[in-house]
Amino acid sequence: MFDRVLIANRGEIAVRIIRTLRALGIGSVAVHTASDADARHVREADTALQVPKYLDMEAIVAAALASGAQAVHPGYGFLAENAAFARRCAEAGLVFVGPPAAAIDAMGDKIRAKATVSAAGVPVVPGGAEPDDALERWDDFPALIKPSAGGGGKGMVLVRSAAELPDALESARRTARAAFGDATLLIERYVENPRHIEIQVLADTHGNLVHLGERECSLQRRHQKIIEEAPSPFVDAATRARMGAAAVEAARAVGYTGAGTVEFIVDGTTGAYHFMEMNTRLQVEHPVTELVTGLDLVELQLRVAAGEPLPFGQDDVRLDGHAIEARVYAEDPARGFLPSGGRVLALREPASPGTPAGRPREIVRVDSGLVEGGTVGSEFDPMLAKVVTWAPGREEAYRALDRALAATAVLGVVTNVPFLRALAAHPAVRAGELDTGLVERVLPELLPEAGPPADALAAAALVFHAMPQGGDPWEVTDGWRVGEPAWTTWRLETRDGVHAVRVRGLPERSAEVLSESAGEPGEERQEPASVRRSGAALAVTIGGRTLHYLHARTGDTLWLGRDGASWSFTRHLIGDPGDRPGAAGAGDGVVRSPMPGTVLVVKAQLGERVSEGQPLAIVEAMKMEHTVTAPRDGVVSELPVQAGQPVEMDAVLAVVTPEEA
Missing domain, CATH: 3.40.50.20 (Rossmann fold)
Structure with a gap:
């Protein structure tokens, strides 16, 4: 070793x-x-x-x-x-x-990989490939364009008509060239509502090759996996044996060694499966296989690389219980899943619950690169961590996942944790009725409401109210007056606008808050309130109900986190602009960057006449492209950016002025 x-x-x-x-x-x-x-x-x-x-x-x-x-x-x-x-x-x-370079070559090129495994008897999806003109002439829609050298869903584009094909090819080639250094593409018939099921394989240098069962990876958005589980609720023992044997033959066809994954598209109605690609590396979702097999795949990779034989055969592989993984991303589902970033001000990650001696009733595992004080920038992939749970049964594992996600808090960076909880709780997911289009179909049901809930607003106002205001007794915000105490109005700016909450008294003793009622919208209710702090932990009691938050401050901004969600609040003073920079309406013609990133392409010129909806620029962050468009008809009167320029969120990219102006 x-x-x-x-x-x-x-x-x-x-x-x-x-x-x-x-x-x-x-x-x-x-x-x-x-x-x-x-x-x-x-x-x-x-x-x-x-x-x-x-x-x-x-x-x-x-x-x-x-x-x-x-x-x-x-x-x-x-x-x-x-x-x-x-x-x-x-x-x-x-x-x-990892595997030999020849195996990486064979499977890294999707065009060559399909031909290789097809020759080995593994079924493949019908399609065409470059360098001929099969892509431009393709007429079997819907179709899926893929970078031949790529993986991880990057650069994949779904095309539903011939009219969409030219722009889709341009975008896919640009992404493929940037991400993989190779713009070669292939096109395949798109299987509507398929399941994405992959098989983990292991091979040593002594001719031993086994599979470790399957992973269900059908919960995806834009071809990016979100939640994965093992085993699949769709695959029975006979299907597992057939797909496992096909995966082993695919790996054997290229002289594979080490850990690898063979991915299949499976018809959820007929059960027919087709080879999609082979990932010649460790997969992001490998922890679910480790938890159901009890194996350490990294250790096995190292032992194979050192020349050792696999210490077990196919008949020794056993799947025990059920494991689920959720990917925590630096992205904002409420803003179209745009990448986010910032400094990690406070961090809480879940741990396995304490159990009696013997077999644990559940396992919680967090694979994370996060650390308090660390910065999440726009130059790398947005995945921050993976929350993984194991339990004897599938429903138990999903309940454990929800508890683990609720105990996850990342303050200072907006994450997708509330979205993950909503997805994991969806009835179709719990029933195992999965396909790769499910997330997109039910997406409106999964997105968090705009803005923080009323209890978080009231809690933020109480925290601001409890902050020291200086040594001058006239600056104490207890509202003391001769007679009845006065109310202090706190105007709190959040990502969705400015909110007003009224507080009086001292929160650490006895205060009152005038907050939105849980009854009719617009109604307010006056309730007793108090705040207790212990380090980063915060207990806020309003009207007899106590809620526990994680909190952190940076400058004038307060972050609160609870049940996997987090919100930021900034004190909004009288005279400040009434709207956030990013909230500018289409009427002012200002086009701002929706995320921190880099200007990839500028598609307009200064002085050019443009129409509403016309692409003006493409901003890239964390390997994701976002096209910004003209908010109205007019002339590009300002264009302060150029290709390759880094920009902050809400930075001005262009200004479109009405032609008559």
Whole structure:
């Protein structure tokens, strides 16, 4: 076994690999860019070295050699499926913890992969591919465009008519070139409402090859997985055996070694399955397989890479209980899932409940790259953490997942946790009636309401009211007057506007709050209230009901978190603008960036006449593109940005002035 391993990755997967290395007594070496110098994986590794970029092969190989590492674990993303990197490691005398470069080549190119597994007898989805003109001539809609060199759903575009095809090809090529360095595309017949089921395989260098059962990955949005589980509620033992055998044959066809995943599209009505692609690396959702099999896939990867045979055969694989994983993203579902960012002001992550000796009734596992004080920027993938639960049964595992998500709080960064709780609780999900289009169909039911709830607004006003106001007794906000105490009106600015809440008295003793009633909208109710603080924990009692929050402050902004949701509040003073910058209406013609990121393309020119809805620019953040459009007909009178320029959220991208002006 190795003495030291370099991890060519960052975030939660690097932290997760470090955990196994530590358990095996192997030294861990982290790499980081300048902006990532204080990241969690850097703090937890035994050694850390700076590199210019995570994609810089030469710098990473040099770091591995300088650190004395014998092997490189690529995690997933970045260089994990880069055959040139695997070859470069071998040239430098380093073991690449992954499959041979030839297998990466064969399966990394989706066009070649389909041909290879088809020849091995594995069914594939009908389609066409470049370099011929099959894409431009495609007439079987709906269809799915994919980057041939890609993975993880990036660059995939669903096309429902010939009219959509040219723009879809342009967008897919641009994304493929940026993400994978290869703009080659393929097109496939789109299977309506399919299930996405994948098989985990393991192979050693001694000819042993097994599968570890399936994972259900049908809960997706824009081809990005959200919640995964093992085993699938759809797959019975006979189907598992057939799909597992097909996955093994697909891996065998390319001389595969190590851990890999064969992905299938499955017709939810007939059960017919077709090979979609093979991911020649560890998958994001590997923890659910680990929890139902009791195996450590990273440890097995390391042992195979060191030349050891697999310590078990196919007949030894057993699936026990049910496991579910939810991906926590830095994104705002209320704003169309746009990427978010910021500094982590306070963090709470769930843990497994205490249990008597013996088999635990449930397991909660969090794979996270988060740390208090860390910054979530726009240059990397938005996934922050994974909350994973195990229980003896599927319904128990989903109940455990809801409790774990409710105990998750990330203050300072907007996350998708409330959306995950709503999705996990949906009746179709609980019934196991899944397909890849389900999330999009029920999306309006899953989105959180705009703005914070009334109890959070009242709690924020009480916290502001309880803050020290200075030494001047005339500045104490208890509202003392001769006769009845006076009310203090707190105007609180949130992402959806400005709210007014009235408070009087001292919250740490006895106060009153005039807040929105739980009855008819618009009604107010006067209730006794108090606030108790203990570190970052906050207990707010209003009208006899106590709610517990996590809270943090930065400057004039207060963050509150409860039940997996979080909200930010800023004190809004008289004379401040009545609207947030991002709330500007179409009438003023100002076009602002909906997220922090980089201007990818400017599609308009200064002085150009444009129509309402016409694309003006494309902003990219966390590998996601967002097109901003003209809010009205007119002339582009201001265009202060150019391609490649970084922008903050709400930064002005353009101004469209009415032609008559």
